[in-house]
Amino acid sequence: MNSNQLIYNTLSRKKEVFKPLHIPLVGLYVCGPTVYSDVHLGNCRTFISFDIVYRYLCYVGYKVRYVRNITDAGHLEGDRDEGEDKFAKKAKLELVEPMEIVQRYTLGFHSVMSHFNCMPPSIEPTATGHIVEQIEMTKKIIENGYAYEANGTIYFDVEKYAKEENYGVLTNRELDDLISNSRELHGQDEKKGRLDFALWIKAQPDHLMRWQSPWGEGFPGWHIECSAMSRKYLGDTFDIHGGGMDLAATHHTNEIAQSQACNHNTPANYWMHTNMLTVNGVRMSKSAGNGFLPEDLFTGNHPLLEKGYSPMTVRFFMMQTHYRSTLDFSNEALQASEKGFKRLMEAMKTLEKLNASEGKSTSNISELKQNCDAAMNDDFNTPIVIANLFEAVRIINSVNDGKEKISVEDIAVLKKLFNDYIVEVLGLLPEETSSAKNDSLDTIMKLIVDIRNNAKQNKDYTTSDKIRDELLKANIELKDSKDGTNWNFK
RNA sequence: GGUCCUGUGGCCGAGCGGUUAGGCAGAGGUCUGCAAAACCUUGUACAGCGGUUCAAAUCCGCUCGGGACCUCCA
Structure with missing residues (x-):
């Protein structure tokens, strides 16, 4: 285990030394997908990024509990409280039960994750499985005076909270700016403040997913599930909370507020955010409709794609970019990665049958491993790791060509390096x-x-x-x- | 408008005060019957203009581009 792991913390906007609360244990929570449609690539990038974080922390010896939720309840379609539940809407459209939708897309999500060779999280809790915990947390927040009921719906009182805590900590925003930039309340609105958000929502008569609560039948609000589930499995305060950058301003900001209002402490010490994925420079998003599915990418069956790319090629491609940079998809870039990945894997095969020579190696092998460790310790810098792996490729091929020499010991070092980094940490498998x-x-x-x-x-x-x-x-x-x-x- | 990120060679993409990133493509070479693969050599990049410094792609200011969030999204 090393003590020089640096992690970029969104809270401070800089890299900080990682100090887990309870060494060697590490609690990691990542916001998972909403399973009302197919996962798209943007989601995948985030989960692949955190797969690396998880793998590396395990690799250096931490005992990590990785929790990633499945959002299968709540989430209003629009911003209005009378909006339809996403699951109900899709269900009515397709004439199936909401949980049927949930099941279908959960299975699809798992299948895609396994194609990308992502390790399953330690716990994958669902929102619908934790209604009780969400109700309890809501009750506690009301007790503590940070939420109020209005006609069966419970709202979080942001302005009251902001008097005591810094509501905009994560994104460094002033409350006044936030307020002036939010929508005006409609006359009939139940909310007291523009920024108030729902913890619990009263179910309209035709709403399909509904549960009994102290405030009548309803369903949980937009953000409470992550607060309730992270708290349940990782504690009131845990080490790392992650997700896509788009979640920081609203979802994570509200999570922090909820946890503070409930437990009087910050939920996570380190907030990590992965950057967006773009296609031809434009963010890939569900609403923009410019997202091709993982399946399309594998088969090449999409107008934007010239050909198909294997899951491992895509995974490798993503790792050539740091998780905090935007990553632009283009056929050219994908094809470059495809060739590079193939070369890397060929070298891995060559290494297996490489002959050692007498005496010392002509290249410094142990340096490569140190470089890889240093790169990962520096906020999980996978591009640098890959650059070092390619230096190893060069050496392997040179030895194979008889132009360089390598000792028996160094062959073992290289084999370990490749196994540790390519297979274990980066999660790249030879494609059969x-x-x-x-x-x-x-x-x-x-x-x-x-x-x-x-x-x-x-x-x-x-x-x-x-x-x-x-x-x-x-x-x-x-x-x-x-x-x-x-x-x-x- | 507010908050923030960003502009690197043909393309992708690290670096973020002094040292070769790396991949792909290109050029020359070695090998080969010819290919392919592999290896070697090679390109002298940091949006523009100022400033700080012995030294700037890297820090500061301005200008001009791009993007994100502020509304469901990873």
């Missing part, structure tokens, strides 16, 4: 495009390669080239080397 590669196919290919090599020896290049060209049409690539001919799927 060659999963189709099986024994009988291997035998067939060996035969074909033998025939071609015979032809080559007889200088019958017409035949040998024909074999190579035709195989290439079938996406099988032959490469001649000193040690014989290798083949792989393109």
